[in-house]
Amino acid sequence: MTSLSTLSDLSERMHRLIRAINDRNINAKPGKMAPKIYTMKEAEPLIGRKYHTIRAAEKEGRLQPRETLADGRRTGYTLADINRAREVFGTRLRRGAGDDPIRIAVSNFKGGSAKTTTTVHAAQYLAEHGLRVLLVDCDPQASSTAAFGYVPDDDVNVSNTLLPLLDGEQSSLAYAIRETYWDSLDLIPSNLMLYNAEYGLAVEANKNPTALLRLLLGLQSIEQNYDVILLDPPPALGMISLSVMQAANALVVPTPPALYDIFSTRAFFSMLVEVVETLQRHFGEVDYKFVRLLVTRLDMNSETQQQLVELLPEVMGNTLMRHSVTKTAALDRAGMYGRSLYEVLPDSVPRKTWKRAVNHFNKANEELLLLIRQSWPSHAEVLREEGLL
Ligand SMILES: Nc1ncnc2c1ncn2[C@@H]1O[C@H](COP(=O)(O)OP(=O)(O)OP(=O)(O)O)[C@@H](O)[C@H]1O
Ligand SMILES: [Mg+2]
Incomplete structure (x- = not known):
């Protein structure tokens, strides 16, 4: 009993700490940071x-x-x-009437491979470039939700997460969408209770595999309002991750270029092959518009990592994103203020460090935006003229 009460005390203290950090950063209601101002x-x-x-x-x-x-x-x-x-x-970037909304899963079963960091920065970059973006937090750890100024277990009710959809109580996701302080960037939040979906889906999918299609169908019911949907899944091969794989029509796999991370990412791809085979057996062709490996948290001071990164293009060909994201202290500093690199407050991070870091995120995100546009037939002519197709 002592260990149980110690653990529960520890959990409560951590919760108070998170609340205190968040209250320091948020100046109004939860999730209501002032929007960024551009010169x-x-x-x-x-x-x-x-x-x-x-x-x-x-x-x-x-x-x-x-x-x-x-x-x-x-x-x-x-x-x-x-x-x-x-x-x-008439300069806003648009998805044409015949272009499919892109549902990108930022996946890797390895924990801490920068899935959330990649997703949040991509969502903000794409919104900044005029696209209508929905970020779906599919992870009970709810880090993406926290990145938008919420303390998930206080500020989000589980009835506003994916849970009612995954449980089969709702068929459209309209109930869960909330605006953020970024124009045209909406969020479906998460909290720890979303974990219940893992159990519910595991029991149901045994008898009725179509339960794994709920996320796809829920997204399809609202996707006409968006150009891009970004899915931030949990770091495990569970029922939620399976639903995400089925729901996505594009895949970005972030990985740090360290040996153990590369092993885990290789394991991820072999599991993915099995998962997709199973999904195809049940539901027909799984057709991703693009699949890309993204090198993240690249340590410029590590010779081994540099060597690995030089080797990668040769082996991976065009399944590798050309631009990598480097490891940066700026992210940690911005995070302490509850901000992304795109929201950072002047003076909270040394300007040179920040500029270098933003430049790397921009390059990778620019490449992602191009992949998205290349999948839209209505953009083909312009891209061809610009030599980008
Ligand atoms: N380019 C980077 N430079 C420095 N730190 C980074 C970078 N990218 C991510 N991190 C840090 O690495 C940690 C893990 O990142 P993140 O939460 O994005 O990973 P994740 O894959 O979503 O993790 P989880 O599997 O737990 O969901 C975080 O502390 C984040 O700030
Ligand atoms: Mg995460």
């Missing part, structure tokens, strides 16, 4: 128009003019402002 210089390339064109549209009343502050400076732009400007100039 004109940052907004110009995102809007796809130069300063004078944007200013002219403001003067003509086609765009809401910026306010001028007491010191003469003009207020910046939120992503919502940028998206409005994109609509006015």
Whole structure:
């Protein structure tokens, strides 16, 4: 009994710690951080128009003019402002009517392989570039949910997670979607109770394998409102992960380039082959639009890792993403303020470290955006003209 009460005391203390860290970072209600503000210089390339064109549209009343502050400076732009400007100039990136929404699973059964970090940064990058994004937290550890300013076990009710859908009580996911403080980036949150889905699905799928299709069907019921859906699964081959594999139509597998991680990722792929074979036997062809390995947490000071990374393109060919993400202390620092690298507060991270880190995330995310666009027939002509197809 002593050990049980010690453990439960420990769990309660950890919960208080998380609450305290979160309360320090959140200035209003849970999940309600102030949206990021972009300067004109940052907004110009995102809007796809130069300063004078944007200013002219403001003067003509086609765009809401910026306010001028007491010191003469003009207020910046939120992503919502940028998206409005994109609509006015016709520069917003869109999925055409005949293009499928992309449902990307960021998967690896190995814990700590940067799945959540990859998913959150990809979601924010894609939203920043004008896409309508849904991030689905499929992991009872709920790290993606926490990244958007929630303490999952306090601020999220299990009835707003995937659980009712996976239990078969709901058939559409509309009930679970919530907006975030990023324009056009919605979230389906998670909390620890989602773990119950593992048991429920295991019992049911035995008699009725179609229970594994619930996530796919739930996503299909709402996907017309999105361009991209990102799925952040738990680090294990369980029923939720199986549902995610079936629900996805594209796969990104993040892996640190350390030997044990590479072993685990190899194990992941062999299990994946078996999983996909089983899924195909039950439900027909599983057809991923793209599958890519993404090297993350690359330690630039490690000679072994450098050697591995040099070897990888030769062996992996074009299943490897060309850009890797390096290991960076900036992520840890930003995390202490409850932020991603794209949300980081000025001065909370040394500028040079931050810039270098963001540059790596940007390159990998730019590549992901291109893969997405390459899968959309309506983008083919433009991409061909730009030599990108
Ligand atoms: N490029 C990076 N540089 C430094 N630290 C990183 C990097 N990417 C991820 N991390 C850190 O590694 C840890 C694990 O990352 P993350 O939570 O994204 O992995 P995960 O695969 O989602 O883990 P889990 O399997 O538990 O869901 C986190 O502390 C994260 O901040
Ligand atoms: Mg995770």
